[in-house]
Amino acid sequence: MSAAISISGATKSYDEKCVLQGIDLEIQSGEIFAILGPNGAGKTTLVEILEGYRERDSGQVTVLGIDPSSASLEWRNRIGIVLQNASDAGDLTVTEVVENFAHYYTNAKPPAKVIDQVGLSDKAGSKVNTLSGGQRRRLDVALGIIGSPEILFLDEPTTGFDPEARREFWGLIRGLREEGTTILLTTHYLDEAEELADRVAVLVDGRIKEVARPSELGGRNSKGARITWSDGSGDHFEESATPTEFLRKLSVQFEGEIPNLQIKRPTLEDIYLEMIEGRA
């Protein structure tokens, strides 16, 4: 695998405030990569530098082997961007907008197919200003993928979605991965990162705290588990680094099932909150 995105020592300040304090990151081609972080951590700034919307102050950045700050239209032909909050094109229909964007790319997908792929077939002839929030985001995604991008940028794609819409959306993203698209997304939702991402980076105060698979972030896989159960005298718990061993011993005290038995590993959210709490 080769690096689709490569960042080393990237910094960015607005006025006096340092937003990115030296970012190093490699994202492999074909990977779904999520950037997690609290508001104001620099997620959007970082992504906008990669998209060519913003200039960094220093450091090296390449996306598909090209520096986005001096990128050409040929480069733009190879990437797709899903914006966080656009509210344009209200008087046009879904099909009209998607068909128009298809003309900008040399390798556009058939508009009707893309509209179907994002689940907007029923709304293909509807004006954009009659769409619900979630449907609008699907249109945003359709416009991001119409040009068969090699890399797709998604900035907080499911904000404001209901749970069902989010699940459908995840399915859509997985489908894109199967086509070989590299996907970089930022999100507030840890379940989303866990569900979709091959790797996540936690960005806090303009620095990357850790890059890992969601199941391994913060040593999550090797951390102890919490075992809870009940017996005649009440509820009990035990923190153990070797839960299997503990359970083996515990089980001999009971004839059959252990009442109310639960073994819990720390969730991604537990780990994440631990990581961002440490900040100043």
Added chain:
Amino acid sequence: MSTLVIGLHRGKLELKQFFRQRESVVFTLFFPIMLMFIFGSIFKNSIAPGVTFSQYFIAGMIASGLVNSGFQQLAITIPMERDFGTLKRLRGTPMPPLSYFIGKLVVVAVSITIQVALLMGFGKLFFHLHMPTSSDKWLRLVWLILLGSICSTVLGIAFSAVPKSGRGASAVVSPIVIILQFFSGVFFVFTDLPSWMQQFAALFPLKWLTQGMRSVFLPDTFAVKEATGTWESGRILIILLAWAVAGTVLAIKTFRWSNK
């Protein structure tokens, strides 16, 4: 895909948007007729033998229609498109910026052509206006509309960099347009204006567009009443061409995709 082809696709899309905003379409297309009706009803005198004020005024109305539907419209709506994220989204695609400009030009040219047709039809029916009398004048009308549309479009795009946001744009743009209209002989007989006004107006394309339109709609005998005693068609062509080129360069240099 070439810049021009993408530009024409943009033009098609922008035309759809233009015609779907009903109130704005009605206002844009019928406003010149309204003005024509008002001025035509107030000034019933002739300014030269066989030349009514309305006949003089239609030239100014067409020229200022060009300024309104191009320069004014774009300098106000492009900052709004920045606010809405339209431009940010386009910036993220391989669409050439020039295609976006071409799309705007298509709308301006279509809009002004309809306005001219309406003005001429209305003028002929209600104010007994004379139509251009020779194929020469018709041809001049065509290149004036074309060059005027280009100038108005590119200068509107260039000026759209000035307003900080869509909300304040109209307050910045409208006074400029109105003053320019007064100075350029749209509402009054140009040569009756103070000479400093005439000289100031000569710096901008509207004065030349208006004069060119007069040469289309007024009898050639009226040319002696112009500032230099002739229509100056050649000079008008050169000046408008120069503005078109300069405006395009300016528009490309100053165009902003986002509100910083």
